[in-house]
Amino acid sequence: MTLYRDEGIVLRTQKLGEADRIVTVLTRRTGRIRAAAKGVRKTKSRFGARLEPFTHVDLQLYERRSLDLITQAETLRPYGERLVTDYPRYTAGTAMLETAEKLTAEEGEPALRQFLLLVGGLRTLAERGHDPRLVLDAFLLRSLSVAGWAPAIDECCGCGDRGGLRGFAIAAGGAVCARCRRPGAATPAPPTFALMLALLRGDWEYADGSEPRHRVECSGLVAAYLQWHLEHGIRSLRHVEPEDGPSRPTGMDFTTSDTGGDPGRDTPDTTDRERV
Structure with a gap:
C-alpha cells in the first residue's frame, strides 16, 4: 500500500456498515476522491467532527484497489461551524458542495482551480460580508x-x-x-x-x-x-432558489427534482460494502 497526503474540502459522507463512512473529498492535488473512514461514527472516534461536510482538512491516506483508507485527518478550517447556524448561508454552501462534486466528474483527476474556487466561496460565505x-x-x-x-x-x-x-x-x-x-x-x-x-x-x-x-x-x-x-x-x-415572483424570467422552469434528504449528509451506500 502507498501512503500519501493531501488537503481538501469534505463534500459529503455516506454510511458504510455499522460504524464506518465513505467520505467524498475535493482535494488540492488529487481531485475528487472517495475514501473509507473506519469507525468514524463511533462516539470515541479519533476523527471526531473532522470529516464532516464543509471542513477543510489535511488527510493522510493509504492507496488501495477500491476505496483508499483515511488514516489521519487534521482540521485546517472548520467552515461548517460558521455556516450551520445561518440557514441561508448553510443552504448556499450545500449547493456549492454539490455543484463542485458534479463539475468534477472524473474521480482522481486533478481539479485545482475548482478546489480553489470552493475554498474561496466557503471562506466568503463564512466571513458574512x-x-x-x-x-x-x-x-x-x-x-x-x-x-x-x-x-x-x-x-x-x-x-x-x-x-x-x-x-x-x-x-x-x-x-x-x-x-x-x-x-x-x-x-x-x-x-x-x-x-x-x-x-x-x-x-x-x-x-x-x-x-x-x-x-x-x-x-x-x-x-x-x-x-x-x-x-x-x-x-x-x-x-435556496427565490420564491416565484414578478422578477422571475417567464417561460422557463427553474425547479429541480429531489429524492429527499440533504446531499451533504450521510446517505445509505451499498455499492462499496463488499470492497472496503
Missing part, C-alpha cells in the same frame, strides 16, 4: 467558466454582437441579440446582465448595490443554465 445568494451565484458562474461552460453575458452567443442584447437563451449559450433571439428565450432586464457580469468578474461593489428584483432574475438564470449543462438537477438548489 456579502449576501449568500450573491456568493453562490458568483461561485456557480465561475465554476461553469472553469469547466468550459461560461455563459455569454456581454456579447451575443450567436453573432458576437456586443450591443442590443435582448434575451438569454440557455440552450444557445447565454445572451442573444434581437436578431438571434428565438422563442423560449428569457428576457432579463439590462441590469441583470450587468449583475451576472459583475459576479463573474468579482465586482462586489456593483453586486452588493444591485436591486433585489435583479438578484432574483440573475439567480433563476444561473440555476437554469447550470442544470441544463449538467443535464440533471442540483437537489440542494431547491432550498
Whole structure:
C-alpha cells in the first residue's frame, strides 16, 4: 500500500456498515476522491467532527484497489461551524458542495482551480460580508467558466454582437441579440446582465448595490443554465432558489427534482460494502 497526503474540502459522507463512512473529498492535488473512514461514527472516534461536510482538512491516506483508507485527518478550517447556524448561508454552501462534486466528474483527476474556487466561496460565505445568494451565484458562474461552460453575458452567443442584447437563451449559450433571439428565450432586464457580469468578474461593489428584483432574475438564470449543462438537477438548489415572483424570467422552469434528504449528509451506500 502507498501512503500519501493531501488537503481538501469534505463534500459529503455516506454510511458504510455499522460504524464506518465513505467520505467524498475535493482535494488540492488529487481531485475528487472517495475514501473509507473506519469507525468514524463511533462516539470515541479519533476523527471526531473532522470529516464532516464543509471542513477543510489535511488527510493522510493509504492507496488501495477500491476505496483508499483515511488514516489521519487534521482540521485546517472548520467552515461548517460558521455556516450551520445561518440557514441561508448553510443552504448556499450545500449547493456549492454539490455543484463542485458534479463539475468534477472524473474521480482522481486533478481539479485545482475548482478546489480553489470552493475554498474561496466557503471562506466568503463564512466571513458574512456579502449576501449568500450573491456568493453562490458568483461561485456557480465561475465554476461553469472553469469547466468550459461560461455563459455569454456581454456579447451575443450567436453573432458576437456586443450591443442590443435582448434575451438569454440557455440552450444557445447565454445572451442573444434581437436578431438571434428565438422563442423560449428569457428576457432579463439590462441590469441583470450587468449583475451576472459583475459576479463573474468579482465586482462586489456593483453586486452588493444591485436591486433585489435583479438578484432574483440573475439567480433563476444561473440555476437554469447550470442544470441544463449538467443535464440533471442540483437537489440542494431547491432550498435556496427565490420564491416565484414578478422578477422571475417567464417561460422557463427553474425547479429541480429531489429524492429527499440533504446531499451533504450521510446517505445509505451499498455499492462499496463488499470492497472496503
